[in-house]
Amino acid sequence: xxxxxxxxxxxxxxxxxxxxxxxxxxxxxxxxxxxxxxxxxxxxxxxxxxxxxxxxxxxxxxxxxxxxxxxxxxxxxxxxxxxxxxxxxxxxxxxxxxxxxxxxxxxxxxxxxxxxxxxxxxxxxxxxxxxxxxxxxxxxxxxxxxxxxxxxxxxxxxxxxxxxxxxxxxxxxxxxxxxxxxxxxxxxxxxxxxxxxxxxxxxxxxxxxxxxxxxxxxxxxxxxxxxxxxxxxxxxxxxx
Numbered sequence: 001x002x003x004x005x006x007x008x009x010x011x012x013x014x015x016x017x018x019x020x021x022x023x024x025x026x027x028x029x030x031x032x033x034x035x036x037x038x039x040x041x042x043x044x045x046x047x048x049x050x051x052x053x054x055x056x057x058x059x060x061x062x063x064x065x066x067x068x069x070x071x072x073x074x075x076x077x078x079x080x081x082x083x084x085x086x087x088x089x090x091x092x093x094x095x096x097x098x099x100x101x102x103x104x105x106x107x108x109x110x111x112x113x114x115x116x117x118x119x120x121x122x123x124x125x126x127x128x129x130x131x132x133x134x135x136x137x138x139x140x141x142x143x144x145x146x147x148x149x150x151x152x153x154x155x156x157x158x159x160x161x162x163x164x165x166x167x168x169x170x171x172x173x174x175x176x177x178x179x180x181x182x183x184x185x186x187x188x189x190x191x192x193x194x195x196x197x198x199x200x201x202x203x204x205x206x207x208x209x210x211x212x213x214x215x216x217x218x219x220x221x222x223x224x225x226x227x228x229x230x231x232x233x234x235x236x237x238x239x240x
Contacts, residue, residue: 032110043107057158060086061082064081065164065168068082069172076169080169083212094150097153102140102143113129162219174194
């Protein structure tokens, strides 16, 4: 009985009329307009997620800076913890950016290949823009690698947060007045004093300094190293 019902439902479904593809120029234009609005909505949604992560990172950095520098009793490890949280948010934002980059690329292909040609036709248009969008719709793939997304977001926003946290951390471990309440000194005695202040629990100060230095060498490399951007990203000066 169940098999007969399933077979009848399948036959009914096969007999039902299938949606027809747009044939006239007016139908195609109407379809592209609706598709553009849909892709633009998805792009804006992912852009909003990226901005939220950046706002969280700025809030975390500002809060921990206030906690660390407001009182001498606050340990410099608070700033190191802030660097770790900023790194976590950077990794989350890079993942979101990879999804955003898919929809941004589709929107830009449609804008440059179709709408720009409608408004002002020229011979610079690439004829394969529709095929590239169709390929992406049939088999969505990331256009940007995860390390590439991390570098891009690091270069756009996070390098400045890391720099501010580093300056605050250096100020914290080199200024006796920020280490001991009531100390009138404003400069460190020597390098040994700085190394002692940089100690973090059982980890000696020189090891902490080495770890932070290596981490910031990686951050500097990711900020300054530029890979050759391809396709839509190189078109125009306004980009994210």
